[in-house]
Amino acid sequence: MRYSQLLLPTLKETPAEAEIASHQLLLRAGFIRKLTAGVYAYLPLGLRTLRKIEAIVRQEMNRAGAQELLLPMVQPADLWKESGRWEKYGPELLRFVDRHQRESCLGPTHEEVITDLVRMNVHSYKDLPLNLYQIQTKFRDEIRPRFGLMRGREFVMKDGYSFDASEAAAGVTYNKMKETYSRIFARCGLSCRAVEADTGTIGGNFSHEFMVLAATGEDTIVVCTACDYAANMEKAACPAPALTAAKPAPLELERIATPGKKTVDEVTTFLGITPDQLVKTMIYLADGKPVAALVRGDHEVQPVKLKNLMGAVDVELASEDTVRKVCGLAPGSLGPMGLTMPVVADHQVMAMANMVTGANQDGVHLKNVNQGRDFPVALAGDLRMATAADPCPHCHGRLELPRGIEVGHIFKLGTSYSEALQATFLDDQGKRQPFVMGCYGIGVSRCIAAAIEQNHDDNGIIFPLPIAPFQVILLSLSVKDAEVTKAADTLYEELMKRGIETLYDDRNERPGIKFKDADLIGIPLRVMVGKRFIEAGEVEIKHRGSGATEALPMAGAADALAAMLDRLMAGATKG
Numbered sequence: 001m002r003y004s005q006l007l008l009p010t011l012k013e014t015p016a017e018a019e020i021a022s023h024q025l026l027l028r029a030g031f032i033r034k035l036t037a038g039v040y041a042y043l044p045l046g047l048r049t050l051r052k053i054e055a056i057v058r059q060e061m062n063r064a065g066a067q068e069l070l071l072p073m074v075q076p077a078d079l080w081k082e083s084g085r086w087e088k089y090g091p092e093l094l095r096f097v098d099r100h101q102r103e104s105c106l107g108p109t110h111e112e113v114i115t116d117l118v119r120m121n122v123h124s125y126k127d128l129p130l131n132l133y134q135i136q137t138k139f140r141d142e143i144r145p146r147f148g149l150m151r152g153r154e155f156v157m158k159d160g161y162s163f164d165a166s167e168a169a170a171g172v173t174y175n176k177m178k179e180t181y182s183r184i185f186a187r188c189g190l191s192c193r194a195v196e197a198d199t200g201t202i203g204g205n206f207s208h209e210f211m212v213l214a215a216t217g218e219d220t221i222v223v224c225t226a227c228d229y230a231a232n233m234e235k236a237a238c239p240a241p242a243l244t245a246a247k248p249a250p251l252e253l254e255r256i257a258t259p260g261k262k263t264v265d266e267v268t269t270f271l272g273i274t275p276d277q278l279v280k281t282m283i284y285l286a287d288g289k290p291v292a293a294l295v296r297g298d299h300e301v302q303p304v305k306l307k308n309l310m311g312a313v314d315v316e317l318a319s320e321d322t323v324r325k326v327c328g329l330a331p332g333s334l335g336p337m338g339l340t341m342p343v344v345a346d347h348q349v350m351a352m353a354n355m356v357t358g359a360n361q362d363g364v365h366l367k368n369v370n371q372g373r374d375f376p377v378a379l380a381g382d383l384r385m386a387t388a389a390d391p392c393p394h395c396h397g398r399l400e401l402p403r404g405i406e407v408g409h410i411f412k413l414g415t416s417y418s419e420a421l422q423a424t425f426l427d428d429q430g431k432r433q434p435f436v437m438g439c440y441g442i443g444v445s446r447c448i449a450a451a452i453e454q455n456h457d458d459n460g461i462i463f464p465l466p467i468a469p470f471q472v473i474l475l476s477l478s479v480k481d482a483e484v485t486k487a488a489d490t491l492y493e494e495l496m497k498r499g500i501e502t503l504y505d506d507r508n509e510r511p512g513i514k515f516k517d518a519d520l521i522g523i524p525l526r527v528m529v530g531k532r533f534i535e536a537g538e539v540e541i542k543h544r545g546s547g548a549t550e551a552l553p554m555a556g557a558a559d560a561l562a563a564m565l566d567r568l569m570a571g572a573t574k575g
């Protein structure tokens with residue numbers, strides 16, 4: 001491809017609305033352009049990168065025995081009514097009526113559609129196992145799309161769905177997909193961790209997220225430094241304290257004036273205590289009903305754990321107005337005593353004695369509060385976020401809490417969808433059974449952003465070779481010099497002949513401009529034909545990642561580059 005003919009509108013300035021590196025660089029490098037909130041056009045280089053990732057996904061899914069199909073993006077509401085999800089989703093599900101007033105939606109995911117297709121066309125255990133996938137544009141009407149391709153409203157997902165005759169067989173499929181995902185992300189040059197995850201609202205009983213470690217990741221994960229344990233914050237188990245010593249005797253309750261002291265810091269500093277002697281009372285609405293969640297002053301409530309412990313469908317932190325309404329005062333000195341709502345306590349709180357809590361009166365706290373004597377607990381369990389101070393739940397090793405970008409998520413669905421849609425097959429006894437399902441997603445467009453988050457510097461993107469839009473960028477450094485131009489043209493032809501994906505920067509621009517654009521776009525290998533060629537008959541190479549430079553004699557340069565790329569491709573898969 002000749003640069004002079006390419007739609008590649010690079011920008012010098014960083015657009016104001018772009019906050020993170022991948023968003024800034026995708027815009028500056030001319031890979032994407034925003035059409036409207038959270039909806040992007042892929043320009044030629046953006047599309048080449050997208051297609052590279054899709055190709056790796058396709059190869060590995062096919063190798064795992066999955067079959068590719070393409071499902072519609074418009075979906076009838078009836079299927080969502082049958083699965084019971086039509087009412088469950090809010091405005092994130094973009095609904096519309098067509099000209100015949102038929103209720104429809106733009107597909108955010110395709111569990112119902114694929115289950116309907118299978119129930120109509122698959123009837124026997126002999127047809128199983130079946131693993132179907134597509135690579136397709138999804139639409140989820142995010143309230144605040146941001147970060148470019150990281151959180152768009154329209155995005156490209158590979159979504160796969162498996163159908164097995166038994167839980168055991170479904171487990172085999174799940175593990176095969178887990179391994180396939182690890183290979184896919186490694187081949188994309190992404191360093192990625194599979195972490196245990198919650199199954200969320202879509203039911204099923206087990207799931208793993210695939211997280212690309214990056215400081216700008218929206219999720220925090222829990223990783224053990226000593227064993228392979230890894231889980232996301234919603235799932236990471238915090239062990240109950242070993243109830244070794246008996247609790248100290250409960251002391252006399254004391255009221256203490258704490259005028260204007262509201263936060264953990266203010267109260268503990270004022271009282272001269274440490275946060276682990278204080279208990280925070282957080283008011284949540286579980287399926288709309290108020291509940292008081294208690295955690296130690298140095299811990300945070302993990303809402304999904306609270307939801308799971310209470311078996312609620314929806315849990316959200318109560319607004320300040322709601323707190324005033326149900327507790328009679330604003331947050332700041334809330335406590336568990338005398339509440340009208342149920343109290344749910346984290347394990348660590350249950351192990352405490354003579355704790356400090358709010359007195360449910362502005363500017364007043366209580367000392368020597370004891371669970372049982374002073375307040376009842378309806379439910380106790382693991383309610384909190386894990387911290388780096390906690391031991392690994394598996395090996396008691398040290399934990400780290402890196403941030404990550406979720407690029408994949410696989411779920412064991414069980415029979416939740418096949419039962420809801422009566423999708424059944426005849427088993428080997430002639431008995432009707434619901435399919436045992438799994439579903440497997442990869443955020444293909446998000447992988448572009450994740451790869452850039454993980455591989456960039458101040459000059460621009462540093463593409464991992466397997467997903468780079470081109471393998472080589474060939475710069476002619478003195479376009480006015482006929483001899484140089486001729487040599488560069490010839491080398492370009494030679495590279496193309498060898499199937500090397502080459503972007504030939506033949507523009508009539510100063511070398512400095514060409515160097516800046518080459519670094520910005522992030523093509524792994526830069527080949528320069530200039531003065532060095534005239535003086536010594538050599539071309540210069542620069543590796544975008546390491547910055548290393550080397551010279552090659554023009555004669556045989558194309559073969560040498562082909563060999564270099566083969567070596568780089570072989571080593572490009574990150575373990």
Ligand code: 9G3
Pocket residue numbers: 089092093094108109110111140141158159160202409411439440441442
């Ligand atoms: C919706 C809307 C948003 C959604 C969903 C449904 C997430 C929804 C979960 C999944 C699960 C898996 C197959 C590929 C892998 C992920 N956001 N999920 O079901 F209506 Cl608006 O999508 N689906």
